[in-house]
Amino acid sequence: MHKTIVDKKVSRRTFFKHTAGAAAGAVAATALLPGLKETGKLIADTVKVNIDNDTLTMHNDLQRALEKPIEQRKWAMVIDIRKCIGCHGCTVACVAENNLPPGVTYRTVPEVETGEYPEVQRIFMPTNCMQCEKAPCIEAANKIAKGSMSRRADGIVVIDYKKMKGKKVFEAASKACPYPKSLWYDEGKNYTDGTPMVQPYEKRKAKEYGIEWSRADLKGTTRKCHFCTQRIDAGVLPACVTTCTGQAMYFGDLNDSESLASKLLKKNKSARMNLASGAEPAVHYLDDDPEQTCMVCHS
Ligand code: SF4
Ligand code: SF4
Incomplete structure (x- = not known):
C-alpha cells in the first residue's frame, strides 16, 4: 500500500x-x-x-509481461470502488491521452446509490469497454464491415478505423455489447467549432493503435477504450491508471501470479459485471461486499 x-x-x-x-x-x-x-x-x-509504490510495482509487472510473447499475456483492469472518490480525473486523462472529441468518452464514472434509508450509500463505478474474452461486438460489427473489429492475441478488443466507418456498423456493435457506454460514435466535431479558430490542441493527431490519426480520419468511426494500447505496448501504464487520485485503478497481467493485479484479485472480494451475458469481461471490481454494491445493478 x-x-x-x-x-x-x-x-x-x-x-x-x-x-x-x-x-x-x-x-x-x-x-x-x-x-x-x-x-x-x-x-x-x-x-x-x-x-x-503500487504504480512502480505495476510498471515492473508491465515490463515483465512485455518480455513474454504477446499470446501469453492476459491484461486486466482491476478497479477498487472503495477507493474511487468520483473526481473524474481518469475521464479527463483519457480524453487528453486519446484526443477525444465532444460526444466521445471512453471512460465514464457513474454514481450509484444503493440500499434504503437510513442504510444508504453512494458509490462510484468507473466504467469503460470491458475487453471481453468472448466479445459479441466483434461478430456483429464484422457482419456489417468485415475486419472492422478484432481481438488481439493479448485479449484487447480493437477497432480498425479505416474499416469501421458509419452509423450502421456502430449501431450493430453497440446493440450486441452487453455493457452500456462502451462504444462511441465520432461525429467529427471539435470543442472549439464555431469559434474564430479550431484550436491546435484539437487538431493534433490521435495516436491510437500505434498509428497517427487526423480528425478527418476519425470522423464517422466507432471509438472505444483499448486499454491505452499505444502506451502499454511502449511499456507505459494506461493514462487513467496513472492519473487516479484515489489510487483505485490497477492494471496488469493475470497470467502472472506475481502481478499486483493478480494478487489483489486473490486477496479481495471481486465482481465482474453482467457475467450472464457470457462475454467474459476483463475489468474486475473490488469491494467488501460486491453483492450489495456492484451486483445490485449487474447480477
Ligand atoms: S464491453 Fe462491449 S464493446 Fe467492449 S469488448 Fe465487450 S462487447 Fe465489445
Ligand atoms: S485504459 Fe486508456 S483508453 Fe481505456 S479508459 Fe483508461 S485512459 Fe481511456
Whole structure:
C-alpha cells in the first residue's frame, strides 16, 4: 500500500533543510548531527515509499509481461470502488491521452446509490469497454464491415478505423455489447467549432493503435477504450491508471501470479459485471461486499 511523506510528521521546511545537508554528501554527518538522523530515516522511508509504490510495482509487472510473447499475456483492469472518490480525473486523462472529441468518452464514472434509508450509500463505478474474452461486438460489427473489429492475441478488443466507418456498423456493435457506454460514435466535431479558430490542441493527431490519426480520419468511426494500447505496448501504464487520485485503478497481467493485479484479485472480494451475458469481461471490481454494491445493478 502506498504511504506518504505527510505521515512522517516532518514539516516540509525541515525536510528541505535537512535534505540540503544530505545532498552535500554528509552521510557521515548523519551520525554526528542529531537533527539529520531524522532526515536519514526520512530518506530511507522515502526510498521505501518508492519500493512500496503500487504504480512502480505495476510498471515492473508491465515490463515483465512485455518480455513474454504477446499470446501469453492476459491484461486486466482491476478497479477498487472503495477507493474511487468520483473526481473524474481518469475521464479527463483519457480524453487528453486519446484526443477525444465532444460526444466521445471512453471512460465514464457513474454514481450509484444503493440500499434504503437510513442504510444508504453512494458509490462510484468507473466504467469503460470491458475487453471481453468472448466479445459479441466483434461478430456483429464484422457482419456489417468485415475486419472492422478484432481481438488481439493479448485479449484487447480493437477497432480498425479505416474499416469501421458509419452509423450502421456502430449501431450493430453497440446493440450486441452487453455493457452500456462502451462504444462511441465520432461525429467529427471539435470543442472549439464555431469559434474564430479550431484550436491546435484539437487538431493534433490521435495516436491510437500505434498509428497517427487526423480528425478527418476519425470522423464517422466507432471509438472505444483499448486499454491505452499505444502506451502499454511502449511499456507505459494506461493514462487513467496513472492519473487516479484515489489510487483505485490497477492494471496488469493475470497470467502472472506475481502481478499486483493478480494478487489483489486473490486477496479481495471481486465482481465482474453482467457475467450472464457470457462475454467474459476483463475489468474486475473490488469491494467488501460486491453483492450489495456492484451486483445490485449487474447480477
Ligand atoms: S464491453 Fe462491449 S464493446 Fe467492449 S469488448 Fe465487450 S462487447 Fe465489445
Ligand atoms: S485504459 Fe486508456 S483508453 Fe481505456 S479508459 Fe483508461 S485512459 Fe481511456
